[in-house]
Amino acid sequence: MKVFLASGTAPGAGFLLALFVMLVAAKLMAELFERLRQPAVAGEILAGVLIGPSVLNWVAPTELTNSLAEIGVIFLLFTVGLETKPSTIFKVGKRAALVAIFGVIAPFVGGWLLMRVWGASGIEAMFVGTAMVATSVGITARVLSSMGVLDATTARIILGAAVIDDILGLLILAVVTNLAAGAVNYATLAVTAALAVSFTAFVSLIGARVIRRMTPGIENLFVSHSFFVAGLLLCLGLSVAATYIGVAAIIGAFLAGMAFAEASEDKPTMHQQMSGVTEFLVPIFLVNIGMQLRLEVFRDRRVVALALLITLIAVVTKLVACGLAAWGLGWRRAGQVGMGMVPRGEVGIVVAQIGLGLAVIQQELYGVVLVMAVATTLIAPPFLRLLYASEETRNGKLIDPVGLTDD
């Protein structure tokens, strides 16, 4: 197959075939997983494991697939930001913030402790802890929306908390990456953290207003699809800015999306154009993740045991900590919130990839984090369905006694 991939007469035929194989595999597995009522994301990662060097060895990660994957994850985070109106978060703000903070501290400490006990270095332990922090807004939103409960108070708390989680997780990543980059320099570290926090605060507080004011001007430009193009440019621009500040490019992309969230609310074209880009590039990101997994690391029983333990800790810490933070809503709703926060998905994996790229974590820990991210994503949906299905409904609508919803 490698020979097959390398042939073809036109220049670049090999990489076109690789892209084609990656997309076909991703979409076949996505279709299969959706039919089994499992998240497509998990199927697409598995597609990468299958066609990658671990199993079939049809396609291997190259500099090009890595670059396309990075562009893919940047636009993925942009679209997640695009669905994150600051105002929606502010509405369930206090409770969501509490859930988010509990849900960041517990997994980080849990993961870090387990790794230290296991004998890992401090920086490895911190990377694994960081990878366990962020709840996947994308997966959670998709599961809640497929159950038709997006308007429930608990769903709003989950999404709000997941977003705050993402921001906190990415900030922790900024700090940890800085720690990993060289000798610990607390002054630099403080500067980076301060820069990251001010950058986040500045863009999330000012961004939406600036974009709203500029929207008529942008739409009057002569250049075609100017609103979408402006979104692309801000997304890339803030991603680059983020890297210069010393934080991950995806933070910039996420903030750019959030800045466009309100202005693009009544613009379905913008969302469809973004979905065109993400439907093409995100599967490449997910397949590329799977392709980087070396299944042989699991021949070592210790690695398997660690993966299971980390997954267990990842589920229990989020479930208990977030559930506790939402205890005032009653045990069932607390359970919904806790379980809704369990899926880790893309951000955890990005953390693992950055760790792998910096050579801070090795193939074994990358495999462990990948198992944790995929397993938490697969575990949560069926329980969420149970927790929401058993709730009383009136006229097919959830009864919402807490009354935090506004419609």
Next chain:
Amino acid sequence: MKVFLASGTAPGAGFLLALFVMLVAAKLMAELFERLRQPAVAGEILAGVLIGPSVLNWVAPTELTNSLAEIGVIFLLFTVGLETKPSTIFKVGKRAALVAIFGVIAPFVGGWLLMRVWGASGIEAMFVGTAMVATSVGITARVLSSMGVLDATTARIILGAAVIDDILGLLILAVVTNLAAGAVNYATLAVTAALAVSFTAFVSLIGARVIRRMTPGIENLFVSHSFFVAGLLLCLGLSVAATYIGVAAIIGAFLAGMAFAEASEDKPTMHQQMSGVTEFLVPIFLVNIGMQLRLEVFRDRRVVALALLITLIAVVTKLVACGLAAWGLGWRRAGQVGMGMVPRGEVGIVVAQIGLGLAVIQQELYGVVLVMAVATTLIAPPFLRLLYASEETRNGKLIDPVGLTDD
């Protein structure tokens, strides 16, 4: 600036910055050109010349920009195909075919002759001739639509002929590429040509019907945005297939688009999702074209003279040959058709790039072809406006005495 590009802490920060600079430059120049009522395409190519090694040297073509550009041109040709319903061409079929054939032979022979007289090798002459063949459907369609005359008989003839031109041009490219690839082997050449023709005929005759029949099935798939995803997969799949047959990937992409043209007619979402991909990747293709131009080749007066001569021949041969083929419509309409066929745009440039990639043509000829492609694109629109504006109108609509339009 090179140092600046290489810094940034996160992996890949350099290429993100390069993409950002390319997109910003492209869109600024596009905006400027649109305001000057010039085609945005020319502005985006010029943006590449400006930021490229020839002038500012901010960004240089790399393997990654080349790959992204190739994906971009593939999706560009897919969207051109998407707007090419086989039925529309069949309606003005005979006249359009005549215009197309005249408009292929004259520039090819003209270009080839001039190059031979100039002292170029046979294969160089053929590459330049091939680059002069194909009329740019994209640019022509955009100019005609901005004048509101897309429904005029002449506009339909122009578009139909431009499409046939593209197909003929790409077939000639297949043959010439094969000639260039090694010693002339007429058996292989015949096989390639036969394969290319059958591939084109097969997909354009059967493709639309197959896709139309499969559309309900595709839309019932569980995978999200399944119709768009199917389009992506066919586009990449036929591009890869084309390279294995021995023709350019863009032929496959164009045919894939044509197969989806009818089925996607009433699906604005599909078009918007494709526009998301092309708005991101086509500027990278165009900027990358400009970045590959070495302006210093024009220090040689002979190169400047050749560029001017080739441009002159490119304009005159298309204008006269296509005008003659449309003479029965009266001189003004014949002029509209002739002038409408002049812009070369993307396909000519792709031919030049393939020639450069195969080392069949050198920097000098690449520059000459680029000047020809951009100049013909800039020359035609003002004359077209004159030729259509002076035509009699009734109630603001063109009088169309030929009666070939159906609405």
